[in-house]
Amino acid sequence: MDKVLRIRDVSVEYPGLQGGSPVTALSGVNLEIEQGELVVALGASGCGKTTLLNLIAGFIRPTKGYLTLGSSTLTGVPRVSMGRDIGDQILGPSAERGVVFQKHALFPWMNVVENTEFGLKLQGISAAERREKAEKYLALVGLHDFHQHKVYQLSGGMQQRVGIARALTNDPSILLLDEPLGALDALTRETLQELLLDAWQATSKMMFFITHSVEEALFMASKLIVMSPRPGRITHAFDLNFNRRFLECRDARAVKSEPDFIAMREKILSIIHQDEVQEAC
Numbered sequence: 521m522d523k524v525l526r527i528r529d530v531s532v533e534y535p536g537l538q539g540g541s542p543v544t545a546l547s548g549v550n551l552e553i554e555q556g557e558l559v560v561a562l563g564a565s566g567c568g569k570t571t572l573l574n575l576i577a578g579f580i581r582p583t584k585g586y587l588t589l590g591s592s593t594l595t596g597v598p599r600v601s602m603g604r605d606i607g608d609q610i611l612g613p614s615a616e617r618g619v620v621f622q623k624h625a626l627f628p629w630m631n632v633v634e635n636t637e638f639g640l641k642l643q644g645i646s647a648a649e650r651r652e653k654a655e656k657y658l659a660l661v662g663l664h665d666f667h668q669h670k671v672y673q674l675s676g677g678m679q680q681r682v683g684i685a686r687a688l689t690n691d692p693s694i695l696l697l698d699e700p701l702g703a704l705d706a707l708t709r710e711t712l713q714e715l716l717l718d719a720w721q722a723t724s725k726m727m728f729f730i731t732h733s734v735e736e737a738l739f740m741a742s743k744l745i746v747m748s749p750r751p752g753r754i755t756h757a758f759d760l761n762f763n764r765r766f767l768e769c770r771d772a773r774a775v776k777s778e779p780d781f782i783a784m785r786e787k788i789l790s791i792i793h794q795d796e797v798q799e800a801c
């Protein structure tokens with residue numbers, strides 16, 4: 521059965537640092553991510569994008585509200601939240617939610633295939649089964665010929681491909697990507713955008729993707745959420761299909777130069793610019 525991730529009226533407050541006032545990183549956030557949806561979060565620095573990803577991953581808990589994935593409560597305020605008793609069902613981080621960070625978190629002493637199958641090894645999956653799965657996802661990210669390479673023998677883009685293959689090999693319900701392409705050069709970045717869209721289409725995973733690039737957000741998203749800071753919240757949501765257009769025509773430059781793509785880019789830039797002006801006032 522298809523799973524839905526539901527985020528209900530979630531707020532996160534961090535204690536003030538060095539005696540300062542507490543920071544409301546998120547306030548009253550509601551979001552649904554359906555099977556096969558690629559949600560991209562965009563917004564000025566400090567608007568709570570990573571906090572939202574960390575909540576979904578189970579790394580932190582909300583101060584208010586709760587999150588569910590299918591029939592499981594991922595995380596919430598202990599015992600009773602929003603009138604629901606959820607205390608015994610709360611799940612922390614799990615293989616069900618795969619995370620890819622901007623800087624890869626690969627083990628330098630392992631080769632590519634050992635890194636990729638590592639999560640399955642922890643789960644006690646047999647050597648033959650985990651090798652088969654790792655090889656399938658390494659092929660999906662175009663790394664068939666690099667199984668025995670060490671991490672330091674790979675370029676930055678190839679290291680990120682291994683990180684993506686490793687996350688997919690665990691077969692998570694949702695893949696969480698925190699600026700995964702932010703540290704790459706422009707050409708490699710575009711190649712990996714396409715690769716991620718191919719992986720999304722091939723696996724029908726839910727994906728939650730953070731970026732600072734408006735063009736990347738428009739190109740990748742089936743749903744784009746724009747967030748604003750102080751307090752962090754979702755101010756706009758758009759359903760988009762530029763990713764589907766690319767998957768049909770395979771010409772990213774053509775999609776990114778279509779008039780409606782450019783018009784949308786200007787609209788989003790003006791929303792973000794307004795936020796930055798208000799921040800500065």
Ligand SMILES: Nc1ncnc2c1ncn2[C@@H]1O[C@H](COP(=O)(O)OP(=O)(O)OP(=O)(O)O)[C@@H](O)[C@H]1O
Nearest residue numbers: 534535543545564565566567568569570571572752
């Ligand atoms: N552990 C923490 N303790 C205190 N404040 C924090 C903590 N983590 C984040 N914050 C604050 O919460 C707010 C939201 O931070 P968050 O990192 O989620 O934003 P972001 O949109 O991901 O930012 P960026 O785009 O710069 O990565 C910011 O004001 C940040 O300073």
